[in-house]
Amino acid sequence: MPKKLYEREIKALQAQLVDMQAWVQATGARVVIIFEGRDAAGKGSTISRVSQYLNSRVTRIVALPTPTEREKTEWYFQRYIAHLPAAGEIVLMDRSWYNRAGVEHVMGYCTNAQYHRFLHQAPIFERMLVEEGIILLKYWFSVSDVEQEQRFRSRNDDPMRRWKLSPTDVLSITKWEDYSRAKDTMFVHTDIPEARWHEVDNEDKRRGRINMIHHLLSQVPYELVEREPIDIPPRPPSGGYERPPREAQNYVPDYAAKLRAAE
Numbered sequence: 001m002p003k004k005l006y007e008r009e010i011k012a013l014q015a016q017l018v019d020m021q022a023w024v025q026a027t028g029a030r031v032v033i034i035f036e037g038r039d040a041a042g043k044g045s046t047i048s049r050v051s052q053y054l055n056s057r058v059t060r061i062v063a064l065p066t067p068t069e070r071e072k073t074e075w076y077f078q079r080y081i082a083h084l085p086a087a088g089e090i091v092l093m094d095r096s097w098y099n100r101a102g103v104e105h106v107m108g109y110c111t112n113a114q115y116h117r118f119l120h121q122a123p124i125f126e127r128m129l130v131e132e133g134i135i136l137l138k139y140w141f142s143v144s145d146v147e148q149e150q151r152f153r154s155r156n157d158d159p160m161r162r163w164k165l166s167p168t169d170v171l172s173i174t175k176w177e178d179y180s181r182a183k184d185t186m187f188v189h190t191d192i193p194e195a196r197w198h199e200v201d202n203e204d205k206r207r208g209r210i211n212m213i214h215h216l217l218s219q220v221p222y223e224l225v226e227r228e229p230i231d232i233p234p235r236p237p238s239g240g241y242e243r244p245p246r247e248a249q250n251y252v253p254d255y256a257a258k259l260r261a262a263e
Contacts, residue, residue: 001206010206013213014053021054021090023222028087030134031220034096037141038179039169040151042202046141046209047092050216054090063094076100076118077125084134097122101186106178107168119189126195136195137219139212140183141202145176 024031033050035043051059062083071079077097085091100118104110110118129136143151152170155161172179191197198215202208 001204001210003206006206006210009210010049010213013210013217014049016217017050017213018053019224020217020220020222021058022225022227023220024090025058025088026225029220030085030087031090032085032093032129032134032136033090033216034093034098034136034138035141036095036098036102036139037200037202038143038148039172040148040155040164041141041143042205042208043094043141044164045205046200046202046212047094049209050213051092058088059090059092060085061092061094076114077121084129097125098186098190101190102179102182103168106175106182107171119186122190123192123195126190126192130194135220137216138195138197139216140187140197140199141208141212142199143202145173147203149173 023029035047037043047061051061060083064079064083067079080097083091083093097118100110100115101122105115126136152165152173155165187197200208200212202212
């Protein structure tokens with residue numbers, strides 16, 4: 001997708017996301033958006049574009065770490081429940097309870113009994129959320145094996161993004177078909193009418209982001225909220241306050257000035 005077209009459209013969609021957030025706040029709606037998919041499929045960068053201009057007090061990103069020993073003894077969905085939205089909130093889940101149907105199952109981090117119990121319970125759990133009035137949207141980001149490997153190599157060569165690579169990520173190259181089978185099985189059991197899976201072709205990240213955000217906006221029944229105009233009052237006359245001398249303050253060094261002088 002051409003850069004100029006992408007930048008124009010992404011800004012327009014982000015403006016609509018701000019309108020959607022205002023509606024969520026005004027109506028007390030609760031929204032959960034799940035981002036799942038292959039490693040290096042572009043979930044994180046899409047989440048960044050979705051949340052870029054939103055209020056972090058209203059729209060939260062949830063990316064849970066590996067469960068603690070205590071959490072491993074809880075009901076599987078228990079630690080996710082604590083992060084569900086209250087009225088007027090949006091939660092963006094960077095991976096979710098579907099870890100159990102994907103990486104945990106493929107890598108052997110859960111038992112077969114736990115895996116099959118999840119496939120049985122997940123639709124029940126999600127129907128409960130929807131019956132409660134939560135808007136639940138699930139997105140799966142797809143990418144080809146060739147593109148995934150290219151992105152892995154690009155991250156490995158970039159010191160700024162190398163942290164995104166983990167041993168488990170790299171192993172996904174050798175388990176491509178296992179992950180494919182796990183995804184297919186997951187869809188069979190959890191693509192329910194109340195909470196459908198929406199697949200995003202993210203081979204082209206720009207196109208994928210545009211498509212995903214446009215679809216998201218079409219799934220939330222928001223309306224424009226009239227906002228009260230804000231009048232900025234004139235600054236009152238000085239009451240005699242005098243600022244302390246600059247030399248008395250502990251300013252950070254002016255590194256930017258040195259850069260300018262060195263040009």
